[in-house]
Amino acid sequence: MSKLFSSYKLKNMELKNRIVMPPMCMYSADNDGNPKDWHLIHYTTRAVGGTGLIILEATGVEPRGRISENDLGIWKDEQIDGLKRIVDACKVHGAKVGVQLGHAGRKSEAFSEPSIAPSPIAYSDDYRMPLEMTKEDIKTVVAAFKEAARRADLAGFDTIELHAAHGYLISEFLSPLTNHRTDEYGGEDKNRVRFLKEVLQAVKSVWPVEKPIIVRVSCDDFAEGGNHDVDMANMLNMVKEEGIDLVNVSAGGVVNVVPKVYPGYMITYAETIKNVTGLPVMAGGLITSPALAEEIVHNNRADLVFLGRELLRNPYWPLGAAKELREDYIWPKQYQRAK
Numbered sequence: 001m002s003k004l005f006s007s008y009k010l011k012n013m014e015l016k017n018r019i020v021m022p023p024m025c026m027y028s029a030d031n032d033g034n035p036k037d038w039h040l041i042h043y044t045t046r047a048v049g050g051t052g053l054i055i056l057e058a059t060g061v062e063p064r065g066r067i068s069e070n071d072l073g074i075w076k077d078e079q080i081d082g083l084k085r086i087v088d089a090c091k092v093h094g095a096k097v098g099v100q101l102g103h104a105g106r107k108s109e110a111f112s113e114p115s116i117a118p119s120p121i122a123y124s125d126d127y128r129m130p131l132e133m134t135k136e137d138i139k140t141v142v143a144a145f146k147e148a149a150r151r152a153d154l155a156g157f158d159t160i161e162l163h164a165a166h167g168y169l170i171s172e173f174l175s176p177l178t179n180h181r182t183d184e185y186g187g188e189d190k191n192r193v194r195f196l197k198e199v200l201q202a203v204k205s206v207w208p209v210e211k212p213i214i215v216r217v218s219c220d221d222f223a224e225g226g227n228h229d230v231d232m233a234n235m236l237n238m239v240k241e242e243g244i245d246l247v248n249v250s251a252g253g254v255v256n257v258v259p260k261v262y263p264g265y266m267i268t269y270a271e272t273i274k275n276v277t278g279l280p281v282m283a284g285g286l287i288t289s290p291a292l293a294e295e296i297v298h299n300n301r302a303d304l305v306f307l308g309r310e311l312l313r314n315p316y317w318p319l320g321a322a323k324e325l326r327e328d329y330i331w332p333k334q335y336q337r338a339k
């Protein structure tokens with residue numbers, strides 16, 4: 001029996017298989033952060049296609065925390081209903097649904113407000129110089145994550161993922177390349193992880209205990225003086241008791257470099273995080289073949305596998321993968337004749 005198609009339980013969230021659609025920005029919301037029909041169709045199609053866990057794209061906890069003016073938003077109660085429609089539709093088809101709570105920090109290209117960051121360092125010449133966050137700003141953003149988590153629960157999400165990867169705000173605090181602060185939020189590891197810790201504490205105070213919290217991190221900055229997988233594992237160890245249930249392992253995006261990539265290029269990072277922290281992990285990166293996805297979970301290199309671009313190309317990938325792995329997977333009854 002294939003492990004990829006075995007169920008997996010994390011707190012009260014029981015997934016029917018180990019296949020995850022990771023968050024992928026669609027840049028297709030209206031200017032006020034509300035989803036459009038595109039989102040409903042896009043996500044529900046992956047649920048019909050058999051994906052076990054669908055994590056909605058980076059969704060801004062503040063308007064200035066959006067990556068673009070057309071990101072999804074979760075900074076006000078009026079945004080709950082649109083998200084709930086997507087959650088409800090996906091659940092009808094047996095998927096569990098999460099949302100990535102994000103703040104873009106210095107990489108925000110939503111121009112209605114200035115961008116903010118731990119330190120005033122621009123990402124590149126093409127980006128704005130961010131304002132250095134004051135202690136008051138830190139409190140405001142922590143509170144915004146908390147309110148976003150409360151709304152995510154009301155929208156019916158099974159899990160939330162904190163976006164602490166790819167050089168967005170939380171990730172900017174974690175990396176010594178982007179955090180040059182001299183107060184208690186900068187300097188050594190235990191200080192750079194403090195912002196994530198405060199976000200986790202705030203989120204946990206409103207998020208139901210029976211629902212899991214995922215944190216996505218970048219395990220390699222691909223630059224001298226930046227974080228590597230062991231640094232990230234050590235920082236996660238400092239805050240995991242605050243309520244991390246699973247780590248979504250990613251890499252890069254902190255500084256402007258293009259790493260060399262190949263299928264499974266982040267799997268060894270996932271193994272490090274799993275071994276050093278003892279937390280379950282989700283891993284991926286250029287995975288397209290069912291055999292490789294099966295190998296990753298079967299050999300316990302990760303608990304879940306994400307497929308990003310492959311699920312954009314083929315929303316029915318799980319159905320084909322089941323056939324290839326000789327699993328008698330239940331297809332949607334409307335598609336049975338194509339099985």
Ligand SMILES: Cc1cc2nc3c(=O)[nH]c(=O)nc-3n(C[C@H](O)[C@H](O)[C@H](O)COP(=O)(O)O)c2cc1C
Nearest residue numbers: 022023024025057058285286287306307308309310
């Ligand atoms: C169109 C697109 C949008 C993305 N948006 C996000 C995002 O909102 N949040 C995030 O953490 N990663 C984002 N990513 C990264 C993916 O989640 C994933 O980690 C990456 O594509 C590598 O996996 P893959 O090789 O299977 O595509 C995005 C990737 C793509 C292709």
